[in-house]
Amino acid sequence: DVKVTQSSRYLVKRTGEKVFLECVQDMDHENMFWYRQDPGLGLRLIYFSYDVKMKEKGDIPEGYSVSREKKERFSLILESASTNQTSMYLCASTQPGGETQYFGPGTRLLVL
Amino acid sequence: DAKTTQPTSMDCAEGRAANLPCNHSTISGNEYVYWYRQIHSQGPQYIIHGLKNNETNEMASLIITEDRKSSTLILPHATLRDTAVYYCIVRNFGNEKLTFGTGTRLTIIP
Numbered sequence: 001d002v003k004v005t006q007s008s009r010y011l012v013k014r015t016g017e018k019v020f021l022e023c024v025q026d027m028d029h030e031n032m033f034w035y036r037q038d039p040g041l042g043l044r045l046i047y048f049s050y051d052v053k054m055k056e057k058g059d060i061p062e063g064y065s066v067s068r069e070k071k072e073r074f075s076l077i078l079e080s081a082s083t084n085q086t087s088m089y090l091c092a093s094t095q096p097g098g099e100t101q102y103f104g105p106g107t108r109l110l111v112l
Numbered sequence: 113d114a115k116t117t118q119p120t121s122m123d124c125a126e127g128r129a130a131n132l133p134c135n136h137s138t139i140s141g142n143e144y145v146y147w148y149r150q151i152h153s154q155g156p157q158y159i160i161h162g163l164k165n166n167e168t169n170e171m172a173s174l175i176i177t178e179d180r181k182s183s184t185l186i187l188p189h190a191t192l193r194d195t196a197v198y199y200c201i202v203r204n205f206g207n208e209k210l211t212f213g214t215g216t217r218l219t220i221i222p
Binding site: 035040041045048050058090092094097101102104106 | 153
């Protein structure tokens with residue numbers, strides 16, 4: 001079974017802190033994605049990566065950056081966390097042209 | 113990718129078939145219909161997808177109208193564990209991105 005894991009289920013940070021959210025997949029997938037999910041807005045794509053060191057902006061990249069140094073790992077970085085980044089963050093992976101994206105369990109981030 | 117329209121919420125009695133509609137009137141010829149669901153506090157889970165023919169797998173059936181402007185996801189014998197938000201997504205197969213709407217919150221009633 002494909003497994004996508006995220007480093008934390010719950011995280012509490014203060015405004016202005018640098019935050020790292022880690023995602024690891026074990027199926028050698030090329031593509032990896034970061035979404036955030038907010039009530040009433042559904043899932044929105046922040047960034048995705050289709051290869052090591054490659055990245056593309058999604059629909060809401062402002063305030064975020066990403067890092068993909070190894071194929072299995074895709075990190076989402078909040079350089080200076082703000083309260084409006086309080087959200088559920090979901091990571092996903094897939095093969096190019098793959099039928100399905102596999103999602104991690106999510107990280108619920110609270111920024112105070 | 114084409115937009116989709118789904119009802120905000122639905123209820124279904126346990127053991128009955130749950131029929132979840134989706135409107136995608138602007139779908140183009142090379143776009144597939146995908147369904148995912150998200151159980152509370154978990155990441156979304158793939159259910160099924162199709163292009164124009166009806167599809168069935170161990171989880172559900174997908175019925176796509178002949179003009180492809182709408183589809184219905186059918187859970188044949190709903191259980192309490194099927195309570196979730198169900199997302200209908202239209203995707204160009206060459207596009208790796210999925211665009212999620214707000215989905216349908218399905219509640220299975222005991």
